[in-house]
Amino acid sequence: MVLMTTSDLPLKRIARGKVRDVYEVDADRLLLVATDRVSAYDVVMAEPIPMKGAVLTQVSAWWFRQLGDLVKHHMIAADADEIIAAVPALKGHRAALVGRAMLCRRGTVFPIECVIRGYLSGSAWREYAKSGTLAGETLPGGLEESSRLDPPIFSPATKAESGHDENITIGRMREVLGSDVTSELERLTRQIYTKGRDVAARHGIIIADTKFEFGHTRAGEIILIDEVMTPDSSRFWPADGYQPGRPQPSFDKQPLRDWLDVERHADRWNGDAPPPRLPAEVVEATSKRYLEAYRRLTGADLRVS
Ligand SMILES: Nc1ncnc2c1ncn2[C@@H]1O[C@H](COP(=O)(O)OP(=O)(O)OP(=O)(O)O)[C@@H](O)[C@H]1O
Ligand SMILES: [Mg+2]
Structure with a gap:
């Protein structure tokens, strides 16, 4: 599984958000690629979070598969081989797609x-x-x-x-x-x-x-x-530990936010870009939280290959 801050695929890139890169496939289809970028307090960190892009894409895919009876949706494929079969220009880029890419109907x-x-x-x-x-x-x-x-x-x-x-x-x-x-x-x-x-x-x-x-x-x-x-x-x-009357911790970003709060209070960060460099433990803890969110929600470990 590659770690990715920015994607570089042989398609026309039409947008880059805080986390995802959007490519045009043709008039009717888009490719959404969730990178491993992470943002907190509206600032994108320099360090990628291992597996985060795959968690995001596969959580969406998991929901789309269950929502078909409620609403029409845009997902065509979230499996790298299916995507390559549908978009031959992506052949040779499987490693950059695996887990994180979703081929979508364009609206x-x-x-x-x-x-x-x-x-x-x-x-x-x-x-x-x-x-x-x-x-x-x-x-x-x-x-x-x-x-x-x-x-x-x-x-x-x-x-x-x-x-x-x-x-x-x-x-x-x-x-x-x-x-x-x-x-x-x-x-x-x-x-x-x-x-x-x-x-x-x-x-x-x-x-x-x-x-x-x-x-x-x-x-x-x-x-x-x-x-x-x-x-x-x-x-x-x-859900465990939920208690109204106070803010609740974020399932995924709390370790990152807590660490950033300390940096801010110590006047090592002013809250704007550029963010401080994240220590390996914070990157690791955040990755674990995303993977745990996937595991809890879907009941299975995230497998990408
Ligand atoms: N099926 C679709 N057809 C057309 N546009 C789509 C489709 N799915 C998603 N989009 C658009 O793709 C873009 C995805 O961008 P993304 O969410 O990564 O960045 P953003 O919304 O500009 O910023 P942020 O990172 O703050 O969310 C959005 O503008 C969204 O409206
Ligand atoms: Mg958006």
């Missing part, structure tokens, strides 16, 4: 992130603590930090070209996408998350919140795209 992306929250945390908790609202809508009183929300709350955001995504009201989403598409995306978001939250809870992981992206095909069919209920697109919390 026109709806420019809204469908965020759903089943627990009150992060920016949502801060807004509620300040004004009793979430995305401008009033919530019941008396909720604590990390309280479970039933039903979960749909809180869309705009996809910002740079910087932070901005929370918007559902009314604003209707203005952008129309009310039929808005209702359909909210319905799908609720169904997918409700299933995901239940499945993960049975495996000892709380998916506190998550974000979905949807697109549509040329035939007008709505499809679930991007990554799905991964530790990078969601808050994963260990």
Whole structure:
């Protein structure tokens, strides 16, 4: 298994996010490649995390395989040999694909992130603590930090070209996408998350919140795209030790965050890029957490070959 900070494949690269590289295969297909980059506090670290890219891609693939009855989705293949068979230009690059690449149907992306929250945390908790609202809508009183929300709350955001995504009201989403598409995306978001939250809870992981992206095909069919209920697109919390009234540790990034907090308090890091160099123990501990998230969720060790 190679360790990868940036991918370099013989296809046209059309985007590079914090973690994933996106290639165009043709007008109808994309190749998403999750590298081993890791970000914390919105800064991408210099050191790759072994197996992280494969965990991300294979967690999404695992969900896509279970979601077929709820929603059409973009996954064509997440197996290197199947991908090479479908895209012969990638022959000779198997090692760079294995585990981490996903061949996808390409859609026109709806420019809204469908965020759903089943627990009150992060920016949502801060807004509620300040004004009793979430995305401008009033919530019941008396909720604590990390309280479970039933039903979960749909809180869309705009996809910002740079910087932070901005929370918007559902009314604003209707203005952008129309009310039929808005209702359909909210319905799908609720169904997918409700299933995901239940499945993960049975495996000892709380998916506190998550974000979905949807697109549509040329035939007008709505499809679930991007990554799905991964530790990078969601808050994963260990279910054991869950206790409302305080922040919960992150299942995957806590060792990294804890170490960065120490560096910051010691004035060895100002919170911006460039980040400090990660010690081998922190890299190792973070890799183990990602692999453990995969193992808990799916009930099997991640095998990539
Ligand atoms: N099936 C698809 N069709 C078209 N675009 C897609 C599809 N799946 C994912 N995308 C797009 O590919 C891009 C993946 O980029 P990625 O998530 O790595 O970076 P980002 O969203 O720009 O930044 P960040 O790293 O903060 O998430 C997103 O813009 C997403 O909307
Ligand atoms: Mg993204």
